Amino acid sequence: MWVTERLTSAHDLEKFASGKPVFDEWLRRAALGLDESDQARTFVWSDEGKVIAYYTLVPHEIRWDNRTGKGTSSGPVAAPALLLSTFALDQKLHGKGLGARLMVDALTRSIFVLEKAEAGVIIADAIDADGRAFYEHFGFQPLGLSPFRLAMRARDARSNLTL
Amino acid sequence: MSIKSQKIEAQIPADRADRLIYAAALAGVSLSTFLVDAAAAAAERVIAESHHTLVSDENFRSLLGGLDAPTPPFAALQRAAKSVAVAQGLPVSEKKNDNVGH
Numbered sequence A: 001m002w003v004t005e006r007l008t009s010a011h012d013l014e015k016f017a018s019g020k021p022v023f024d025e026w027l028r029r030a031a032l033g034l035d036e037s038d039q040a041r042t043f044v045w046s047d048e049g050k051v052i053a054y055y056t057l058v059p060h061e062i063r064w065d066n067r068t069g070k071g072t073s074s075g076p077v078a079a080p081a082l083l084l085s086t087f088a089l090d091q092k093l094h095g096k097g098l099g100a101r102l103m104v105d106a107l108t109r110s111i112f113v114l115e116k117a118e119a120g121v122i123i124a125d126a127i128d129a130d131g132r133a134f135y136e137h138f139g140f141q142p143l144g145l146s147p148f149r150l151a152m153r154a155r156d157a158r159s160n161l162t163l
Numbered sequence B: 001m002s003i004k005s006q007k008i009e010a011q012i013p014a015d016r017a018d019r020l021i022y023a024a025a026l027a028g029v030s031l032s033t034f035l036v037d038a039a040a041a042a043a044e045r046v047i048a049e050s051h052h053t054l055v056s057d058e059n060f061r062s063l064l065g066g067l068d069a070p071t072p073p074f075a076a077l078q079r080a081a082k083s084v085a086v087a088q089g090l091p092v093s094e095k096k097n098d099n100v101g102h
Helices: A021-036 A098-113 A129-137 A154-161 B014-027 B031-051 B057-064 B075-087
Strands: A041-047 A050-064 A078-089 A121-125 A149-153 B052-055
Touching (some): A021 A041, A021 A050, A041 A098, A050 A121, A050 B031, A078 A098, A078 B057, A098 A121, A098 A154, A098 B075, A121 A154, A129 A149, A149 A154, A154 B075, B031 B052, B052 B057
Parallel strands (some): A050 B052
Antiparallel strands (some): A041 A050, A050 A078
């Protein structure tokens, strides 16, 4: 059972190979800088200091597009959200159900962050059809704008994670 | 004070490179400036999209509304949560998963 920890400069990122170069390069070149400037938080599994899986959460907001509705003078026009912007496991971990475990970790952490929000939403960005199928497998649904941006209500995540 | 710069290389098909060179000439800037400006504009747009999602009236209602609506069973998520709990040695209730249908 891997333990999730926050990415630090002590982690070795060089060997990480998810099979999708965009995730590998992002981890090596962008993740730590975005964490240090508080724009994103990356959480990792590591094996003797080498990162073998990671995901990133970015503060996010759902905004009502007031051009698309009749318009209301009352009621919320925005909802707090978290964006699961990257999610990847090293290839040697693939096919063992470990992605599902990392997903439980990511959603549990997201719910915790969104705890006080009655209407919190978790957004996921898939980079391709495989990624989208992965997110849909766990209950994310397309938001309708881009086929690669999906959503899950925090309260739905909460009720399905509660055993 | 000098500003740190970084070299970024990209491989693109020759016909697309020709189009870029042509467009840069039309814009009256160097190819490098053209590429960097275009990429920077695209990057800002993508970064803005990472901060918020604009959703339609209908989507907004379904995300925020329906507090009383029954929660859909996310079978794969429930199974994953259970396997994590088992791995952690936590007590797992069988009842909740009965209606999931494996």
